[in-house]
Amino acid sequence: MEQSGGEAAAKRAKGPDHDAGAGGEDRLSALPDDILVLILLRLCIEDAARTSVLSRRWRRIWTLLPELRFGIIQDPYLLRESLSASDVPLRLLRVCFPDASAQSLAVWLPAAVRRVSGELVFFNLVTGIATGNEEDERGTFELPYFKKATSICLDLGFLGLSMPPAGVFARLTDLDLTDVRFHSPRELEDAVSSLRCPNLQKLAIRNTKGLDSINIDSESLQLLELRNLRGVLQVTVLAPALKGFTLWHCFILDQNQPVVKISAPQLKLLNWTDSYDPSSVHLSTMERLQTLSSFFCVYGKHGFPLNHACLALLPRFKTIKCLILTLCYLTEIDNLDYLMEDMTMLPDITSLKLIVIAKGHAIGASAFHVLRLCSGIKRLALVSYQFNLKKHMSMIVDNKSIELFHGKLYLDNKIRISSLVSVLEQTVCSSGCICDQPTNWKTEDLSLNCLQDIEIVGFGALEHEVAFVKRLLNWVTVLKMMTVTFRHSMTESKVKEFFQMCQSFSRPGLCMKFYIYQNLDKVSYAPED
Structure with a gap:
């Protein structure tokens, strides 16, 4: 069997040191070096290094670690x-x-x-x-x-x-x-x-200063991500093998005119959450594009730049396999305009992933508006975030990843983060909030006659969420699969109540699966009899 670099290096070390101790047989120290290395790989490096004091046999074992x-x-x-x-x-x-x-x-x-x-x-x-x-x-x-x-x-x-x-x-x-x-964009x-x-x-550049222009010329590059590049004025990408491209909050941060030229004939995924002007943004034909991702604010003032960009970009693509649309609610919306009616058309799509950053607001009206524009979809993924971001001074992370909106923070071995980090705080909108309007989603019929697969992620079984799912299940006619992943904070009684409600819609040929979180682990849910 082929060995990893660390295991091969471990075998070069000397055999067991018989002077390790005289208090009895030391079977652990008698193990081959490559086995001891595998054992130490399960420890944090500080603990692994401490084993060097056990005996001469262990003195350099930790230095053989490949990680x-x-x-x-x-x-x-x-x-x-x-x-x-x-x-x-x-x-x-x-x-x-x-x-x-x-x-x-x-x-x-x-x-x-x-x-x-x-x-x-x-x-x-x-x-x-x-x-x-x-x-x-x-x-x-x-x-x-x-x-x-x-x-x-x-x-x-x-x-x-x-x-x-x-x-x-x-x-x-x-x-x-x-x-x-x-130091210099030309160096990069x-x-x-x-x-x-x-x-x-793969190239990702995030949260930077000092780049007034980005010129990428790479024959091998397949994934490119540009996020929060302060002061950028121009982006040019020549990448014949590029499969995925993300442009997120680069020009819009400083209200700069977007000057972009992309030549990527193999592109399959385009994530555009930034200013867009067809007069200065030149995209290649993109005949292989399968997935388009954009952003829209549900409430705000008319002319909101990201909404304008979304409405200008979407008509460029007549037919596309999958649309990923993020709908964002502001925390306070009482004095703002309802902007969903500005969206009057979507590309012809077969799959919709609707990400709703709701911050406690009801999502029925906005989700219904989008579904009316793409009633021929075969697959729907609804991802709901009902939280605000809150600053926290200290957190313990034990071999887990904290997934934030567009990226992950990976840390291992019970690292304590003393710097400011963002954690999630669930919120509920105020009583009498206008987020439930217009209420036509509660009464109007909608025929989703092609929808076969529904996935709901981050479900909290709030009253307005349950009401929307009930309406959704009444709109579908050929549904074959429904998957629900509940929010981390869900109680057993809430989960069971929603499970039983969904069972009332069960019919032959329909498979329903439910998942909950135990600590940070996602596990299948089935109520106890």
């Missing part, structure tokens, strides 16, 4: 010492550093360059809110030339970043840069070009 996941580490010299303790190639190095400076990165990154042959992940956990607007005193560093790395993910807390002027990242397939002050463009990154497949 190093550091929790919060504050001493860059200690990190450099840990990395220098071995020559074993690392398929994963993950580091979390509070309030890191450019100088502190320069201490340990050269040691990381020597060992990383797989994935490098670095989080700069900035105390307070890092915006990049203030004069940054933590400096700028040059990214070393990681010639063996396959994936680099850097969340820099708005440290300054200069890309290496030379060198080919021959093995790099994924590059993810978040909260970065770029050169570094991610086909000449410098011939195998780059």
Whole structure:
């Protein structure tokens, strides 16, 4: 059987040390090095390193690990010492550093360059809110030339970043840069070009300053994500292999005219949540496009830029397989206009994913309006978020991922995050709120005669949610599958009550599945008799 790099390296170590102890047979220490390495991989790196004091036999076992996941580490010299303790190639190095400076990165990154042959992940956990607007005193560093790395993910807390002027990242397939002050946009463009990154497949650039233009020319790139690029004036992408492209809040942040040119004949997914003007945005034919994602605010003032962009973009595509439409409610809507009536047409689609950021408001009116415009769909996914974002000072994350709106924060081994993070707080709208209007969804008939598959995610069994699902089940005629995933906060009694209500709509050929969360694990639900 083929062995991983860490296991192969472990076999090069010496056999059991018979001087390990005289108190009896030590069967654990007698195990082969590759087995001991697999055991230590289940520990956090701090605990794994502590095993070195057990005996001479264990002294260097932890240095054979092919993966190093550091929790919060504050001493860059200690990190450099840990990395220098071995020559074993690392398929994963993950580091979390509070309030890191450019100088502190320069201490340990050269040691990381020597060992990383797989994935490098670095989080700069900035105390307070890092915006990049203030004069940054933590400096700028040059990214070393990681010639063996396959994936680099850097969340820099708005440290300054200069890309290496030379060198080919021959093995790099994924590059993810978040909260970065770029030294020069030309450096980035050169570094991610086909000449410098011939195998780059995924590129994500989020929350940046210093990029007034983005010019991507890559023959290998398949996924490109651009989010919150402050000050950007122009985006040009020439990527013949590109399959997915996301443009999210780049031009709209500074109310800049969107100047975009995309040449991506293989594109299958387009996620556009930004300003759009057909006179300055030039998209290629996109004959292979299958999925389009856009954003619309349910209440607001007429002429809202993102709504205008959505209404201008959608007519460009007459027929498309899947539409992902995000409907967003503001928390306070009493003095705002109902904007859904501005949406009068949708592309001809077979699948609709409707993401509703409801913040406690009733979703029946807006969802009904959208369904009337695409009554021929075969599949509907309804994802409901009934919360606001709330700031919280400290959180324990135990081998889980916190999924936020458009991305995930991955942290391991019970890391305590002392910096500000966002967590979810469920909210309920005020009594007498106008969100339930217009009420035609409660009385009008709608024929969804092609709809065969319904998936509902984030269901809370609130009164207005249950009422909408009842109407939905009355509108369908050929439904074959219905899947419901309840919200984390659901009580057993609420789940059981909704389950029984759905069973009243059961008929031959219809399969219903229900899922709840136990802690953070999604499990199938069936009521006890």
